[in-house]
Amino acid sequence: MDVQRYKKLEARAGILKAMAHPTRLFILEELAERKHNVGELTEKIGADISTISKHLNVLKSEGIIHDERMGTNIYYHLSCPCVLNFYQCVEGVIKSKADEQASLLK
Amino acid sequence: MDVQRYKKLEARAGILKAMAHPTRLFILEELAERKHNVGELTEKIGADISTISKHLNVLKSEGIIHDERMGTNIYYHLSCPCVLNFYQCVEGVIKSKADEQASLLK
DNA sequence: GATGTATTTTGCTATTTTGCCAAATAAGCA
DNA sequence: TGCTTATTTGGCAAAATAGCAAAATACATC
Numbered sequence: 001m002d003v004q005r006y007k008k009l010e011a012r013a014g015i016l017k018a019m020a021h022p023t024r025l026f027i028l029e030e031l032a033e034r035k036h037n038v039g040e041l042t043e044k045i046g047a048d049i050s051t052i053s054k055h056l057n058v059l060k061s062e063g064i065i066h067d068e069r070m071g072t073n074i075y076y077h078l079s080c081p082c083v084l085n086f087y088q089c090v091e092g093v094i095k096s097k098a099d100e101q102a103s104l105l106k
Numbered sequence: 107m108d109v110q111r112y113k114k115l116e117a118r119a120g121i122l123k124a125m126a127h128p129t130r131l132f133i134l135e136e137l138a139e140r141k142h143n144v145g146e147l148t149e150k151i152g153a154d155i156s157t158i159s160k161h162l163n164v165l166k167s168e169g170i171i172h173d174e175r176m177g178t179n180i181y182y183h184l185s186c187p188c189v190l191n192f193y194q195c196v197e198g199v200i201k202s203k204a205d206e207q208a209s210l211l212k
Numbered sequence: 213g214a215t216g217t218a219t220t221t222t223g224c225t226a227t228t229t230t231g232c233c234a235a236a237t238a239a240g241c242a
Numbered sequence: 243t244g245c246t247t248a249t250t251t252g253g254c255a256a257a258a259t260a261g262c263a264a265a266a267t268a269c270a271t272c
Contacts, residue, residue, distance in 0.1 A: 009128035017126035063203030080202035096186035097169035
């Protein structure tokens, strides 16, 4: 495979990979509603705060979310609402998967 | 987090995860053009055939691709062309990332 | 500067992923 | 049946990921 093409695919895969975790998808859903800080997310999720902090860093590193400091608090928000478009895409795949399994049962 | 919600997120994350690899994205792009067998994909990618076979299995397990046996050959194809919609989504995120970095330089 | 609150980083372990190689399986044909 | 081609599976090592707990950092206030 051509190096140029591989680099492009790697960049795309990076974004998908950053989103590919249930906790991180939860974070994105919550951020789509309103900005949150680590503490708020931790409370809603129920894991160690350091774990959530790392998940936030994964999303931030890929440019999917943004942080904004307000005093001692750091608020995170979506870099772009387009992230929500992914849901329609995923839903499409899930639906076609369901349809297929249904047709196997016929 | 509520168990129901977590399960849903897990299903979505599974699909994203299956796609989150440059080689697997390459495979999806090629399959969008036409069906391929493992040998053809291996040649285009340049890796061990067993490696590609495993990547195909990852995509198949999530129901993203399909296989169809034709004699000794097994041809793979996309379960649903909607997979291509992901590209627009990813591109949107990449663009917002680029815009942001550009604005930092101003 | 000292203290308290919010957050990240480090250290550690367990698990998963990736990729090659060799061995096993599947189907077609002499 | 035996041989060939196409493909998958098992084994293994290296690398990446995830999660908790403890230590470190950042900012605000006293």
